[in-house]
Amino acid sequence: MASSTDPNDTRKGEIADNDFRAWFQKNLPVWRQPAEKILQTEPSHVPIMMIYLDSQRDTPAKVIPLVMDGNNADKSRVAWLQRRLANEEFVWAVIVVWEVWMTMHEPGDDPAFAYGSRSLEEHPKRQEGIMFNCLHGHQQLMVVLPIDRATKTLGDPGKYGIVDPFTQGNEGRMILNKPTAH
Numbered sequence: 001m002a003s004s005t006d007p008n009d010t011r012k013g014e015i016a017d018n019d020f021r022a023w024f025q026k027n028l029p030v031w032r033q034p035a036e037k038i039l040q041t042e043p044s045h046v047p048i049m050m051i052y053l054d055s056q057r058d059t060p061a062k063v064i065p066l067v068m069d070g071n072n073a074d075k076s077r078v079a080w081l082q083r084r085l086a087n088e089e090f091v092w093a094v095i096v097v098w099e100v101w102m103t104m105h106e107p108g109d110d111p112a113f114a115y116g117s118r119s120l121e122e123h124p125k126r127q128e129g130i131m132f133n134c135l136h137g138h139q140q141l142m143v144v145l146p147i148d149r150a151t152k153t154l155g156d157p158g159k160y161g162i163v164d165p166f167t168q169g170n171e172g173r174m175i176l177n178k179p180t181a182h
Helices: 018-041 072-086 111-116
Strands: 050-053 060-066 091-102 127-136 137-146
Touching: 018 091, 018 127, 018 137, 050 072, 050 127, 072 127, 091 137
Parallel strands: none
Antiparallel strands: 050 060, 050 091, 091 127, 127 137
């Protein structure tokens, strides 16, 4: 576990080790079930934070609903809190689960949509998904499961599968080595 508890510590994150990756892969089906249940009962996915304590990493997580307006300040506060908690000695992992819009940029895509210069709401290739963003100290794994609104279910991870942002290029406030607004 990292010694720093400063959530704005932007030193480069660490590549996920085999133990963390195996734990994430084992638990993803468990996390998927309540996410689908929320989709079936709510018009949109209520953001939640799941906390696994170090001594109880194989027991159900402590779940906290996140009260947010969805604005950038709220999103930055959640990123800050997740980093802070993930670096506590008694915490094994902190997972933020929320609805996202995403695109998979390919060579030749319209650069006006890259990196927030235009809203993803306007993007013709936008997809909705549920993101599971998991921090374990200075390690991070993420996956987005696409939402099928007709069946109110989640699909399988796209072609990128489970992403380790320190072996694959990624952007956004949720990436560990990006500073939050706090």
